[in-house]
Amino acid sequence: MAESGDLESSIIKTFRNSGYRATPQRIAISRYILSTHEHPTAQKVFSEVKKDHPTVSLATIYTTIKALKDMGMLQELNHPQSETRLDPNMEPHLHLICSRCERISDWMDPEMEDFIARVSDEADFVVTGLRFDLKGICKRCRDGGKGDRSLAAAGESSSAKDADYTAVKV
Amino acid sequence: MAESGDLESSIIKTFRNSGYRATPQRIAISRYILSTHEHPTAQKVFSEVKKDHPTVSLATIYTTIKALKDMGMLQELNHPQSETRLDPNMEPHLHLICSRCERISDWMDPEMEDFIARVSDEADFVVTGLRFDLKGICKRCRDGGKGDRSLAAAGESSSAKDADYTAVKV
DNA sequence: CTGCATGCAAAGAGTTTGCATAGCC
């Protein structure tokens, strides 16, 4: 991609401005996480980065993730019975999580901030952060039949995971 | 409490209707989880139930939680860098999570369903479950100063955990 | 009585940490 150089130099600047050293491993890890939209797991980052840096270790992945979180570049998404996934989108948004293909899509909604502001006001609760996930079936999986399970945990039924979200009558 | 007998017999019925045996341990575990509003961890359930059933094991806590989830009585709430917490409220609602005292309060909002229905429609995504958390500072902690950290992880700064929620400008 | 549930301990998964070496600044 044409702008990979731009991304890379901005990553280097960000690390140095925060007092971190910009090592090749950190740059590669950050470049992958910040440019993908697939909300990867730490293991996924590990296997992707290993293609270019075969000696990289999982410990370095986790340390770099922690640094990126510390610098406000990244947040983590936890779900019951599944690994933590990473999200470089720091704007208020919600997640559409497909039970079938395990894909996580971001959805920006203009009304969300108003909604939150009203709840914050009514509940007398000063909101500093949010996390909004909708679980369900994406259009692609409804159209395409079985869907792409490449990101799904092998052999695990997705309906079991649905039990961890408040049911919504459809 | 006066209705503990009612809760107990309804727990027994629920287990038997689903083909589970209603053992004293399961009844005690379920009674505690279903009647508390503090969204306990498995460890908290363990220590509470041990008061009446000193020989109960953590494995039984976890298998009972799994049974309750299976019966649709319970969901789990995961947050980065903290243990899974339990929520017996199965109605669509959102969570107000205080960074200071670690308390989790439920908030029912009449507009939430409309909001979700609209997103579902616009995104062409069939919603089956939801998870909506707001992180911030509760009124009690703002009024009372330091707040009650009895549920907070010892020695851990709560600001670190805030990094895992999309920042909201206040 | 029959078979599921319990309690114990050990295994598992994901993540973190300790330490000697490597390499950024």
Add this chain to the structure above:
DNA sequence: GGCTATGCAAACTCTTTGCATGCAG
């Protein structure tokens, strides 16, 4: 060159599983 970051492996935390015994139905 000083000092942080790396890579390896071992430790850690939370959760799950295997198995012999116990007890609900």
